[in-house]
Amino acid sequence: MIEVAQLTKHYGRRVAVDGLSFTVHPGRVTGFLGPNGAGKSTTMRLLLELDRPTSGSALIDGRPYGRLVEPLRHVGALLDAKSAHPGRSAYDHLLGLAASNRIGRRRVQEVIGLVGLESVARKRVRGFSLGMSQRLGLAAALLGDPPVLILDEPVNGLDPEGVKWMRDLLIRLAREGRTVFLSSHLMNEMAVTAEHLIIIGQGRLLADLSTADFVARHAGSYVRVRSPERERLRHALVAGGVSVEDGADGALHAIDARMEEIGAIVHAENLAVTELTPCSASLEEAFMQLTASAVEYRGQQEAEVNR
Numbered sequence: 001m002i003e004v005a006q007l008t009k010h011y012g013r014r015v016a017v018d019g020l021s022f023t024v025h026p027g028r029v030t031g032f033l034g035p036n037g038a039g040k041s042t043t044m045r046l047l048l049e050l051d052r053p054t055s056g057s058a059l060i061d062g063r064p065y066g067r068l069v070e071p072l073r074h075v076g077a078l079l080d081a082k083s084a085h086p087g088r089s090a091y092d093h094l095l096g097l098a099a100s101n102r103i104g105r106r107r108v109q110e111v112i113g114l115v116g117l118e119s120v121a122r123k124r125v126r127g128f129s130l131g132m133s134q135r136l137g138l139a140a141a142l143l144g145d146p147p148v149l150i151l152d153e154p155v156n157g158l159d160p161e162g163v164k165w166m167r168d169l170l171i172r173l174a175r176e177g178r179t180v181f182l183s184s185h186l187m188n189e190m191a192v193t194a195e196h197l198i199i200i201g202q203g204r205l206l207a208d209l210s211t212a213d214f215v216a217r218h219a220g221s222y223v224r225v226r227s228p229e230r231e232r233l234r235h236a237l238v239a240g241g242v243s244v245e246d247g248a249d250g251a252l253h254a255i256d257a258r259m260e261e262i263g264a265i266v267h268a269e270n271l272a273v274t275e276l277t278p279c280s281a282s283l284e285e286a287f288m289q290l291t292a293s294a295v296e297y298r299g300q301q302e303a304e305v306n307r
């Protein structure tokens with residue numbers, strides 16, 4: 001289990017993590033989502049004590065990372081896939097890590113097999129692609145057979161087959177009863193991998209809910225409708241009992257409406273319409289809407305700092 005309570009991190013005037021509290025439970029994959037710069041990596045670094053919080057706490061199985069004896073046996077982390085020494089072979093890199101936590105050679109061979117790196121295990125890491133490095137990073141995280149996994153953007157650099165492989169492996173590891181916590185800025189990928197979502201923006205918690213709830217709330221259908229007389233269109237739709245939201249591009253979204261229904265309303269009101277398109281709300285869109293205000297705020301903050 002991972003417990004984060006009122007976690008805050010300032011870098012000078014910049015607030016990277018802002019009073020963040022959440023719990024990550026074992027037995028399921030939890031996706032840690034947020035747009036670029038939301039504070040995901042910082043939170044993970046604080047969990048692993050690679051950085052000190054300004055205030056608040058971050059615990060792994062009830063203890064701060066620094067109090068874990070032979071930490072690889074408690075938590076496996078993949079933060080930076082390119083952290084292995086480029087001059088070493090994958091095997092030697094893993095062997096060195098294993099020795100520091102009293103883990104035997106057999107386990108090194110096992111994790112190499114688990115991540116599918118057998119054919120390149122004796123090659124120098126220097127020549128590894130990002131995808132191969134991600135696999136090596138995951139092998140290192142799994143060395144101590146830990147109950148908790150913390151992975152920062154683990155599918156970065158993987159091809160579609162690699163993404164599927166990683167997804168299946170993470171789901172399997174969670175089913176074994178582990179706490180699997182992984183960050184991403186891709187909602188669609190998380191929707192098929194994670195059972196639970198923790199969504200942050202500008203270092204603050206925006207949502208902590210099951211993926212099923214997120215999908216049920218956001219994966220509806222709508223009709224995109226556009227008119228030069230936007231406000232008259234909005235008024236006519238609302239008067240016709242249609243629920244309306246503003247689209248990002250100046251169009252109106254008629255939520256859960258049918259094309260015929262909208263067509264009849266605009267015809268009756270004699271409204272000129274320049275677009276009428278049936279759409280399915282994508283999860284990516286819903287995620288972007290949820291985090292949009294956070295991104296705007298961050299943009300303003302950065303503009304102020306750079307002034």
Ligand SMILES: Nc1ncnc2c1ncn2[C@@H]1O[C@H](COP(=O)(O)OP(=O)(O)OP(=O)(O)O)[C@@H](O)[C@H]1O
Nearest residue numbers: 011014016034035036037038039040041042043185
């Ligand atoms: N060492 C640092 N010094 C100064 N500012 C930092 C430092 N590390 C992170 N930040 C700032 O803190 C904020 C959060 O960054 P962080 O890398 O945690 O976000 P993220 O959600 O992981 O983003 P990404 O998806 O781009 O990796 C950003 O504004 C970033 O510029």
